[in-house]
Amino acid sequence: MKRKLLAFILMVTATLIVSAGGNSEKESETDLLGSIKIAGSSTVYPVSTAIAEEFNRIYPQVEIPIQSTGTGGGFKNFFTSGKTDINNASRPIKQSELEAARANGIEPVEFQVAIDGITVVVNPDADWVDNLTVEQLAHIWRPINPAIKWSDVNSKWPSEKIQLYGPTSASGTFDYFTEAIAGEEGSSRSDYQGTEQDNTIVQAVAGSRYALGYFGLAYYIENQDKVKALKINGVKPSIESAKSGEYSPLSRPLFIYVNRDSLKREEVRRFVQFYLEKTTSDLIRQIGYVPLPEEKADQNMEKLNQILKELGE
Amino acid sequence: MNGISRGDINCIQKNIYNRYSNIRIEKIKGKIFIFLCIVATLLGVISLVTLLVYVFWDATAWLNLEFLTNPPSRFPERAGIYPMLVGSIFLIPMVALYSIPLGVGAAIYLEEYARDSLIKRIIEINIANLAGVPSIVYGLLGLGFFVAALGMIHGTLIVGSLTLALRVLPIVIVSSQEAIASVPISHRFASFALGVRKWHMIRTVVLPEAIPGIMTGTILALASAMGETAPLIMIGAATTIFTAPRGILSSFSALPLQIFAWSDFPHREFQHGVAPATIVVLLLILLAMNGLAIFIRLKFSRKEH
Amino acid sequence: MNNDNIGAMRRDRIDITVHRAEILKDTSIGGIFFFCALLSVLITFGIVIILLKDTAGFFKEVSIIEFFTHTRWSPTIKPVEFGVLPLISGTFIFTFVTSAIALPVGLLTAVFLSEYANERTHSVLKPALEILAGIPTVVYGYFALVYVTPFLRRIVPQISTFNVLSAGIVVAIMIIPTIASISEDAMRAVPKSLREAGLALGVSEFRVTITVVIPAALSGIVSSFILGISRVIGETMAVTIAAGNLSRIVNPFNISDALLNPIQTMTAAMVEIGLSDVSGHSVAYKSLFAVGFTLFIMTFSLNLISQYIKYKFREKYL
Numbered sequence: 001m002k003r004k005l006l007a008f009i010l011m012v013t014a015t016l017i018v019s020a021g022g023n024s025e026k027e028s029e030t031d032l033l034g035s036i037k038i039a040g041s042s043t044v045y046p047v048s049t050a051i052a053e054e055f056n057r058i059y060p061q062v063e064i065p066i067q068s069t070g071t072g073g074g075f076k077n078f079f080t081s082g083k084t085d086i087n088n089a090s091r092p093i094k095q096s097e098l099e100a101a102r103a104n105g106i107e108p109v110e111f112q113v114a115i116d117g118i119t120v121v122v123n124p125d126a127d128w129v130d131n132l133t134v135e136q137l138a139h140i141w142r143p144i145n146p147a148i149k150w151s152d153v154n155s156k157w158p159s160e161k162i163q164l165y166g167p168t169s170a171s172g173t174f175d176y177f178t179e180a181i182a183g184e185e186g187s188s189r190s191d192y193q194g195t196e197q198d199n200t201i202v203q204a205v206a207g208s209r210y211a212l213g214y215f216g217l218a219y220y221i222e223n224q225d226k227v228k229a230l231k232i233n234g235v236k237p238s239i240e241s242a243k244s245g246e247y248s249p250l251s252r253p254l255f256i257y258v259n260r261d262s263l264k265r266e267e268v269r270r271f272v273q274f275y276l277e278k279t280t281s282d283l284i285r286q287i288g289y290v291p292l293p294e295e296k297a298d299q300n301m302e303k304l305n306q307i308l309k310e311l312g313e
Numbered sequence: 314m315n316g317i318s319r320g321d322i323n324c325i326q327k328n329i330y331n332r333y334s335n336i337r338i339e340k341i342k343g344k345i346f347i348f349l350c351i352v353a354t355l356l357g358v359i360s361l362v363t364l365l366v367y368v369f370w371d372a373t374a375w376l377n378l379e380f381l382t383n384p385p386s387r388f389p390e391r392a393g394i395y396p397m398l399v400g401s402i403f404l405i406p407m408v409a410l411y412s413i414p415l416g417v418g419a420a421i422y423l424e425e426y427a428r429d430s431l432i433k434r435i436i437e438i439n440i441a442n443l444a445g446v447p448s449i450v451y452g453l454l455g456l457g458f459f460v461a462a463l464g465m466i467h468g469t470l471i472v473g474s475l476t477l478a479l480r481v482l483p484i485v486i487v488s489s490q491e492a493i494a495s496v497p498i499s500h501r502f503a504s505f506a507l508g509v510r511k512w513h514m515i516r517t518v519v520l521p522e523a524i525p526g527i528m529t530g531t532i533l534a535l536a537s538a539m540g541e542t543a544p545l546i547m548i549g550a551a552t553t554i555f556t557a558p559r560g561i562l563s564s565f566s567a568l569p570l571q572i573f574a575w576s577d578f579p580h581r582e583f584q585h586g587v588a589p590a591t592i593v594v595l596l597l598i599l600l601a602m603n604g605l606a607i608f609i610r611l612k613f614s615r616k617e618h
Numbered sequence: 619m620n621n622d623n624i625g626a627m628r629r630d631r632i633d634i635t636v637h638r639a640e641i642l643k644d645t646s647i648g649g650i651f652f653f654c655a656l657l658s659v660l661i662t663f664g665i666v667i668i669l670l671k672d673t674a675g676f677f678k679e680v681s682i683i684e685f686f687t688h689t690r691w692s693p694t695i696k697p698v699e700f701g702v703l704p705l706i707s708g709t710f711i712f713t714f715v716t717s718a719i720a721l722p723v724g725l726l727t728a729v730f731l732s733e734y735a736n737e738r739t740h741s742v743l744k745p746a747l748e749i750l751a752g753i754p755t756v757v758y759g760y761f762a763l764v765y766v767t768p769f770l771r772r773i774v775p776q777i778s779t780f781n782v783l784s785a786g787i788v789v790a791i792m793i794i795p796t797i798a799s800i801s802e803d804a805m806r807a808v809p810k811s812l813r814e815a816g817l818a819l820g821v822s823e824f825r826v827t828i829t830v831v832i833p834a835a836l837s838g839i840v841s842s843f844i845l846g847i848s849r850v851i852g853e854t855m856a857v858t859i860a861a862g863n864l865s866r867i868v869n870p871f872n873i874s875d876a877l878l879n880p881i882q883t884m885t886a887a888m889v890e891i892g893l894s895d896v897s898g899h900s901v902a903y904k905s906l907f908a909v910g911f912t913l914f915i916m917t918f919s920l921n922l923i924s925q926y927i928k929y930k931f932r933e934k935y936l
Contacts, residue, residue, distance in 0.1 A: 035563075035564065037564070045553075046387065049387065049553050050387055052553075052555060053384070053385075053386055053387065053555055056384060056555040056556060060556065061556065061559075062556065063554065063556045063558075063559070063563060063564055064554065064555060064556065065468060065551030065553070065554040065564035065566075066551065066552060066553045066554070067468075067549070067551060067552045067553075067893075068552050068553075068893075069893065076900065077903075083466075083467065143696070143697075163778070168694050168695065168890070169694040169695045169696070170694055174695075186695075186696050187696065188695060188696075190690070190692040190695040190696075190697075190699075191864075191866065192864070193780075193862060193863050193864040193880060194694075194695065194863065194890075195863050195890070196890070196893050197577050199577040199578050199579055200577055200780075200863075202579045203577070203579045203763075203779050203780075204778070204779045204780060204862075204880075206579060206779070207767075207771075207778065207779030208778050208779060209776075222580070223579055223580075226579055287387075336822075339822040339824075339825070340822070342822075342824060342825075343822050343823055343824040343825075346824040346827075346828075347730075347734055347824065349726055350726045350727070350729050350730035350734060351730060351734075352726075353722070353723040353724075353725075353726035353727050353730065354726070354727040354730045354731065354743060354798075356723055356794075357723065357727070357747065357750055357791045357794040357795070358743070358746050358747065358750070360787075360791050361749070361750050361753070361791060364761045364765055364766075367765050368761075414654075415654050415657055416654075417654075418650065418651045418653075418654030418655070419651070419654040419655040419657065419658055421651045421654075422648070422651035422652050422654060422655040423655055425651075426648045426651055426652065427652075427655070435659070436655055436656075436658065436659055438922075438925065439658060439659050439662050440658050441921070441925065442662070442918060442921045442922065442925075443658065443661060443662060445845065445848055445849070445852075445917060445918075445921040446665065446852070446914065446917060446918065447849075447851070447852025447853070447854065447885065447913060447914075447917055448852070448854065449852070449854045449885055449888055449889070449910070449913075450665060450669075450852070450910055450913060450914050450917075451665075452892070453665075453668065453669065453888075453906065453907060453910045454661075454664060454665050454668055454669075456892075457668035457669070457671070457672065457907065458664060458668055462668075479661060482658065482661070483658065486658060510640050510641075510643075510644045511644050511648070512643065512644045512647045512648070513644075536752065537752070539754075540752075540753070540754025540755070540756070540757075541754070542754070542755070542756045542854075542855045543854040543855060543885070543889065546889060546892055546893065547888075547892045552893075569754055569756045569855075572756050572757065572760060573756050573759075573855065573858075573859065576756075576759065576760040576763055576764065576859055577859075584764050585764070588760060588764070592757050592760060595754065595757070596753070596757070599752060599753075599754075603749075603752060
């Protein structure tokens with residue numbers, strides 16, 4: 001008897017808490033329900049998360065769980081089997097992933113959402129290095145005979161082991177970086193600390209004098225006081241240099257891939273529209289990426305409207 | 314002169330001196346030993362107190378009603394824990410629902426029905442070992458069974474609570490067993506002497522007396538479930554979600570998961586503001602639960618004799 | 619037969635019917651409870667089966683020899699290699715550091731609680747220690763990363779952000795109560811007469827503790843040690859947050875490298891895969907279960923050994 005009473009009290013309490021709380025903002029349309037599942041790239045994660053946060057302020061009843069799994073991980077494990085509606089991607093979808101999705105009856109729709117510049121960072125006290133050429137980067141990250149100490153790259157640099165941090169190969173950043181630097185996607189040494197969580201790389205590099213890591217531009221912009229960005233081939237990474245294309249070869253487009261069938265649901269439709277509208281806004285810049293040029297954004301909108309028409313509205 | 318010579322006295326004096334100094338050395342060693350023991354005992358407690366002071370100190374500025382009712386945000390000033398708070402609190406009745414009937418039932422069997430046989434020994438050893446299995450393995454069990462084999466959706470409340478229920482089941486069984494075993498056997502015999510059937514006896518005599526002990530054990534088990542992180546990660550709970558779960562099929566997140574996510578954010582406001590505040594909320598909830606358990610134990614044990 | 623008898627016989631028949639129904643209800647309820655207990659055994663089997671299934675699938679694609687002898691753990695980066703030794707090395711060094719702190723401190727704590735503390739001190743310290751054990755491991759991991767590592771950095775500036783020492787310290791704090799409580803129980807079980815005998819022989823108090831009580835309680839103490847070690851091996855969140863994700867073979871003789879640099883334990887590797895490669899059919903996903911199975915075997919065996927030692931070697935007092 002007492003147990004039942006306790007359980008009852010707990011349930012009542014839980015229900016009360018659920019109904020009492022909620023968003024403190026008053027500008028909410030509370031009638032839109034549903035859920036939008038998102039996974040994928042840790043680079044695009046801050047963008048999707050920020051947009052979801054803003055979206056939830058308008059539609060607080062829509063569930064938007066987001067996981068940071070890496071682009072490839074998101075495609076392979078969630079998107080192609082229909083477990084998520086949207087996959088964040090910091091590289092274009094591969095042919096094999098496209099086929100896997102289609103084999104399950106899923107048609108991915110690509111939308112570019114921002115432009116990024118992969119940033120290579122070192123500890124602020126690493127005063128011996130300011131700039132790396134692509135060749136030097138390749139020397140550090142190649143799978144065969146990579147540099148072990150800083151002095152291997154340049155004999156004037158300290159004879160200390162380079163402590164390396166970077167994304168794992170589930171990450172689109174990894175794919176893009178290896179292709180741009182080593183010339184072949186996936187070609188990298190493996191004796192570094194790999195992680196899906198870019199903040200871990202920030203922490204690690206900030207804490208070790210001889211560390212070096214790489215991640216999306218936003219993580220550098222957010223943490224400029226903690227890590228030092230290296231110039232690549234003489235060009236400093238920034239929103240401007242990524243936008244103009246001067247920061248190369250590490251500037252790249254960021255995408256979301258939407259399950260075409262998910263667009264039939266109203267909450268997904270509104271979310272994607274909201275997302276695309278925001279791609280030219282300051283929100284993207286705040287996060288640390290390059291907002292899309294107007295023409296690109298218009299192209300996205302046209303594509304979306306076309307699909308919505310086809311889905312039979 | 315007969316008797317004791319100077320040499321003898323020297324010898325005796327030396328012996329006495331040695332023996333006393335041995336005693337003295339022993340005493341000193343004894344004192345050092347006790348000192349070491351005290352240091353050891355206090356080491357853990359003082360370290361924890363220090364860390365807790367740091368956490369509470371960092372958290373005070375960030376704890377307010379908004380923190381409890383806002384969803385998380387990339388802006389630390391706006392960040393809150395509402396969805397995780399609801400998620401964690403929702404877990405309590407659900408984990409209780411799945412683990413208490415099974416756990417108490419198993420305990421009743423072991424204490425009231427089973428004879429002291431090999432089977433009973435095996436079951437008890439088994440339960441003791443299940444309690445020692447790392448919680449991440451329970452996460453794998455949840456992933457492999459509920460998500461992969463049964464096809465449930467990853468990251469939903471029901472999968473999370475089922476997995477956690479499995480994790481705490483051994484604790485519920487053992488503490489219920491102890492509670493039931495502590496009911497004096499004379500009460501059972503008195504009941505039988507009145508011609509009452511076994512289940513009736515259990516229902517009317519044993520269980521009511523054992524319930525405080527069962528409740529105490531269960532609350533402690535639920536408290537440990539609230540602190541679990543690894544199993545929830547394995548079954549795919551969301552890294553980020555801004556809405557509270559609405560039902561058992563909702564995606565959810567929980568306080569420990571948010572602590573895990575935020576401990577990674579290198580910004581000062583997160584690491585030394587929002588995250589400690591989340592930890593304080595979690596610890597306060599755990600404190601309340603443990604306090605409740607202790608209160609029940611004290612209140613009902615005083616009633617006894 | 620008169621009316622009374624017929625009435626009595628009818629009452630008897632009703633009584634018998636009710637009686638039989640009650641027995642049936644009674645037995646069937648007993649059966650329900652048996653089922654509940656059986657479920658716990660089923661859970662063990664369930665764990666083993668689930669783990670084995672994908673482990674077997676894993677070993678179809680990766681040879682057992684590679685798993686247990688190769689020295690590189692690279693589930694996703696080419697060239698893909700699944701050598702579990704670096705993970706075991708990481709787990710080993712972490713467990714060693716944690717145990718080196720926790721076992722002696724736990725034992726001395728138990729000695730204090732059982733031999734020297736008076737009633738009042740005991741009633742304050744025991745709950746205080748329970749609190750240590752009740753704090754979630756994710757909070758300990760946070761402590762290690764945000765407070766302990768910066769503190770250690772003031773003493774040892776070359777310490778890496780993610781390192782073994784910080785995680786080892788906090789997890790040691792976490793399991794001290796477990797070791798202390800089991801050891802204390804074992805020591806309290808030693809009858810007073812043994813201590814008094816020692817004292818009567820003129821042995822000093824602390825020497826009695828060392829030479830009489832501890833050896834008498836040894837089975838319980840060793841059992842607590844093994845249990846503690848098993849828990850540390852299974853520890854997940856503190857190492858994931860604070861000890862890093864760099865899988866490598868750790869040279870235990872290079873102390874600064876072993877303590878101050880990141881490692882990857884088996885549990886941290888599982889979290890890493892779990893965060894990204896969940897519910898796929900890839901080899902990486904299956905490797906999750908292979909490592910999980912290895913972990914399960916290790917901790918399960920240690921737990922069994924711990925119980926065996928406790929019961930087989932305990933002193934039976936008359």
